[in-house]
Amino acid sequence: MSFKIILASKSEVRKKILQENNIFCEVIPSNVDEDMVKKSLENEKANPELISKNLAELKANKVSEKKNDEIVLGADSVIDLNGELISKPTDRREALDILKKLNGKKHRLISSVCISKNGSMIWNYTESAELTMKSMNIEDLQLYLSKIKDKELYAYNVYQIEGEGRKLFSKIEGDENTIMGLPVEKIKNYLSNLNN
DSSP states (O other), rough: OEEEEEEEEHHHHHHHHHHHHEEEEEEEOOOOOHHHHHHHHTTOOOHHHHHHHHHHHHHHHHHTTTTTOEEEEEEEEEEEETTTTEEOOSHHHEEEEEEOTTTTOOEEEEEEEEEEEETEEEEEEEEEEEEEEEOOHHHHHHHHHHOOHHHHHHHHHHHOOTGGGGEEEGEEEOOHHHHHTTOOHHHHHHHHOOOO
16 A cells, blocks of 8 residues: 655655655655754754654644645654764764764664644654664774765764664664654554554
């Protein structure tokens, strides 16, 4: 069974996951100011799960308001390091700082998805995976970053689990699609029920 939805994200990885699962999407980025929303929620002492969920909902609702009766999917992923929210890097120095923070430690990657229709959320789901990063020296981290293109580095989190990033980890517990930003099985289940 195939589906057609609107993806409120310019993530190439999310689009690819959907297409591989027979979910065809038109891409309309939400252009939500994520940093501003995150800061505001952190000031309210929101936990990383809630921040991820709120951002996914905000993105889906914003695009959905302009698209009557269309199914819109919003998504967001954050890294939770012992309660500290780690966002996407804005430059290579920041990317290295993030890798130094995660170095040798276990962290959670949280991915939230939200489906909206006519400007309101009709379904959402949040899933997390646990990743343990190897203890690496600074040269190895710099070498890893030198192999990652800018577009990939700033589009997803600091590591690309589907490519070079796998080598950074000693242990990965959880669904790979969730780690890449989209718990696609749950989305497929929901869409199947919606069409019945």
